[in-house]
Amino acid sequence: MNALRKHVIQPIIDCWSLLVGLKITGKYFCKPLITVHYPRQVIDDENLTTYGGHVELIGKPKDPAMPKCISCMMCVTNCPSGCLKVVKQKVEKPTPEQEQAWKEAEERGEKVVKPKAPKNPAKFVYDYTLCSLCGTCIDNCPAKSLKFSNNIYWVATSRKEMKIDLLARLKGQATDLSAPAPKTEAKPAAAEKEA
Amino acid sequence: MNEFIQNLIPVVIAVVGSMVWLGINALVLVYCERKFAGHIQRRPGPFEVGPHGVLQTLIDGLKLMGKQLLTPDNADGFLYWLAPILSMIPVLLLFMPIPYGPVLTGMQVNLGLLLILAFSSFNGLAVILAGWASNNKWGVLGAARAVAQTVAYEIPLLLTVLAIAFMTGTLDLTEITAQQAGHIGNWFIWKQPLAFIIFLIAMFGETNRAPFDLAEAESELTAGFHTEYSSMGFGLFFMAEYGYMVVICSVCSVLFLGGFHGPIPGIEGWWWMLAKTYALLFLMIWARWTFPRVRFDQLLNINWKWLLPLATFNLLATALIMKL
Numbered sequence: 322m323n324a325l326r327k328h329v330i331q332p333i334i335d336c337w338s339l340l341v342g343l344k345i346t347g348k349y350f351c352k353p354l355i356t357v358h359y360p361r362q363v364i365d366d367e368n369l370t371t372y373g374g375h376v377e378l379i380g381k382p383k384d385p386a387m388p389k390c391i392s393c394m395m396c397v398t399n400c401p402s403g404c405l406k407v408v409k410q411k412v413e414k415p416t417p418e419q420e421q422a423w424k425e426a427e428e429r430g431e432k433v434v435k436p437k438a439p440k441n442p443a444k445f446v447y448d449y450t451l452c453s454l455c456g457t458c459i460d461n462c463p464a465k466s467l468k469f470s471n472n473i474y475w476v477a478t479s480r481k482e483m484k485i486d487l488l489a490r491l492k493g494q495a496t497d498l499s500a501p502a503p504k505t506e507a508k509p510a511a512a513e514k515e516a
Numbered sequence: 517m518n519e520f521i522q523n524l525i526p527v528v529i530a531v532v533g534s535m536v537w538l539g540i541n542a543l544v545l546v547y548c549e550r551k552f553a554g555h556i557q558r559r560p561g562p563f564e565v566g567p568h569g570v571l572q573t574l575i576d577g578l579k580l581m582g583k584q585l586l587t588p589d590n591a592d593g594f595l596y597w598l599a600p601i602l603s604m605i606p607v608l609l610l611f612m613p614i615p616y617g618p619v620l621t622g623m624q625v626n627l628g629l630l631l632i633l634a635f636s637s638f639n640g641l642a643v644i645l646a647g648w649a650s651n652n653k654w655g656v657l658g659a660a661r662a663v664a665q666t667v668a669y670e671i672p673l674l675l676t677v678l679a680i681a682f683m684t685g686t687l688d689l690t691e692i693t694a695q696q697a698g699h700i701g702n703w704f705i706w707k708q709p710l711a712f713i714i715f716l717i718a719m720f721g722e723t724n725r726a727p728f729d730l731a732e733a734e735s736e737l738t739a740g741f742h743t744e745y746s747s748m749g750f751g752l753f754f755m756a757e758y759g760y761m762v763v764i765c766s767v768c769s770v771l772f773l774g775g776f777h778g779p780i781p782g783i784e785g786w787w788w789m790l791a792k793t794y795a796l797l798f799l800m801i802w803a804r805w806t807f808p809r810v811r812f813d814q815l816l817n818i819n820w821k822w823l824l825p826l827a828t829f830n831l832l833a834t835a836l837i838m839k840l
Contacts, residue, residue, distance in 0.1 A: 332822075339807065346556045346806040356559040 364473060373469035375449050376405075376458060378491045386495035388488065389466035392442040396458035396467060404451035405458060408444035412436060442488070449483040527612075530622035534611035542758040546573045549801050556805045583747035588651055591744065595649035600745065600752035603642035606635040607759035614766045615690045617776050617786030629677060629687040632767060633670075636722070639760055640666035643724070643731055646753070647741035658740025661812060662724070662731035668819040669721030669728075675827035676711040676718070679834040680704060680771050689767075693775035700779035705772040710830045712772045714823050716799075719768060721819065723760045725800055727807040730815055765796035 357364055364372070378388040392409045413436060415423070423433045459467045477483045547562070547570060554561025562569030587593055613628030615621040625631055640662060647659025683704070684692050696702045705712045721728045732740040742753045769775060769792035776789040810818070 342806045343802060346802065349558060350552070350555045352558060354555070354558050354560055358560065358563065 369471045369473060372471045372473050373454060374472045374475065375452065375470055375485065376447055376467055377470040378445060378487045379466050379468055380491055380495055386492045387441060388445070388491055389464045390442050390445065391440040391464045393463060395461045395463060399457045399461045401455060401457065402451045402453050404448040406444065406446040407442050410439045410441065410443045412438045445487040447485050447487050449485065450480055527623060530612055531608060534608045534622065537611060538607060538755065538759045538762070541762045542755045543573045543577070545758045545761065545797060552801045553805045577751065580747055580751040585749060586746045588744045591651045592649040595645050597749070599642045599646035599649060600749045602645065603639055603756040604752040606638040607756050607763065609635050610763045613689055614763070614770065615693050615775055616789050618784060620786050621690060624688065624690050626688045628689040629681065632763065633674060633677065636760060636763065637670065639756065643741045646745070650744035652744050654737040654739070654743045655741050658731045658733070658737050662741060665721060665728065665730055665815060668816055669718045672714050672819065672823035672827040673718040673722055675831050676715045677771065679708055679711045679831045682831070682834050682838055683707065689770050693770055693777065696774040697777050698781050703772065703774040708772065708830070710826060714827050714830070715768055715772065717823060719764050720800065720803065723757065723764055725761065726804040727809050728815055729809060730812055733809060761797060761800060762793065765793045765800070768796055769793050
């Protein structure tokens with residue numbers, strides 16, 4: 322009797338699962354599409370914010386064209402792919418008159434305040450062809466000056482184009498605040514169903 | 517001589533009609549299949565060529581025709597190119613005895629059912645030849661699987677058809693349709709529900725369709741028996757597969773779903789046949805994108821341990837009831 326149940330009755334009952342499967346795919350068939358027809362539709366804002374694109378700089382709240390970056394080189398030392406290149410700003414060479422003034426001041430026993438190099442970087446070049454998007458630079462940035470961009474529609478046709486000058490990009494974003502993310506005229510895709 | 521020509525004309529018309537019908541169906545079904553698969557996976561499927569991608573299969577067909585016909589090294593050239601032709605040609609013949617409408621019947625053959633069963637077996641032969649002649653290990657494996665599968669699934673299919681033949685006392689598809697005239701209650705699906713289910717399952721096995729597409733099994737055997745075929749060699753196999761699908765679904769609707777008779781008395785016509793055939797075809801497509809492929813021993817177990825005993829039992833029960 323047990324054998325009968327195991328080998329005959331149970332398989333027949335299990336056939337029900339076939340109908341369950343058909344029901345599931347049938348249900349999905351009737352649901353709206355979740356893919357985006359790119360040239361005609363664009364990603365909606367909710368999905369755009371969660372997209373992690375290439376690395377980019379964050380500007381200072383008061384001066385969006387100037388990065389928060391302090392040129393500490395933490396990102397460069399931590400990057401496993403070596404895709405970041407940061408050049409520190411150099412101290413301005415003092416003029417002969419200034420040097421003379423400092424010398425005289427030191428001789429008089431006064432304290433001399435020599436100008437320090439500005440903290441913000443002179444160059445911040447990022448090679449996307451090497452980046453593995455691991456986010457180590459972002460996690461290690463003490464000034465919180467790096468983030469993943471949501472530049473989702475970026476296309477490059479050569480390797481050269483994939484090397485981005487992040488400072489120039491930040492400047493461009495700051496001057497063009499009205500359109501922070503590249504958006505086309507097409508309507509957002511939010512659950513739009515194709516008939 | 518005059519009489520010969522008079523007899524020949526309807527046959528020629530029927531063959532040409534079958535060719536057109538097959539071509540249209542292949543285009544439409546491939547499109548439907550890809551759309552169906554897309555929507556089940558919640559993506560649009562073909563979309564770019566023509567409005568909603570309707571011209572995609574046409575363009576794909578042109579692309580196939582434009583490709584080079586390659587014969588692999590050490591392949592048996594004759595058998596290699598015979599196989600796709602052998603797969604394709606019988607399909608045209610299979611449409612002849614199927615009554616698509618009261619008038620729309622290619623040729624009334626009093627052994628129509630037998631003709632269809634006999635000539636559809638050519639596909640098995642074609643698959644074996646293709647796999648063997650292409651001198652490719654995937655091809656041979658696919659062919660070996662196809663042999664075991666088609667031989668196995670032919671038997672329950674035959675037994676269910678035989679049960680219908682017992683009931684109606686004829687192998688003429690037009691006559692079988694006529695006996696289901698009237699309302700929906702006269703359809704043989706109510707008298708032979710078990711046979712219908714067995715036929716439905718064996719249908720997938722006979723046409724090498726997922727979940728029983730072991731002869732192709734793209735994830736295991738790349739493409740099985742048609743791995744080496746390029747251009748229209750593959751195209752013919754592809755068209756033949758859809759052709760056999762249409763044939764077997766048409767036969768199923770004739771045997772069990774009343775053919776061109778509607779559910780209500782009085783209205784009959786080819787549109788019923790078309791609707792039923794396409795409903796079954798969509799069921800086949802739906803099943804393909806739902807069920808995973810079975811393992812080969814499971815495939816044969818389903819047949820030998822379930823379908824065959826059930827079909828035999830069904831046949832004996834039918835015979836007993838007919839005798840009483």
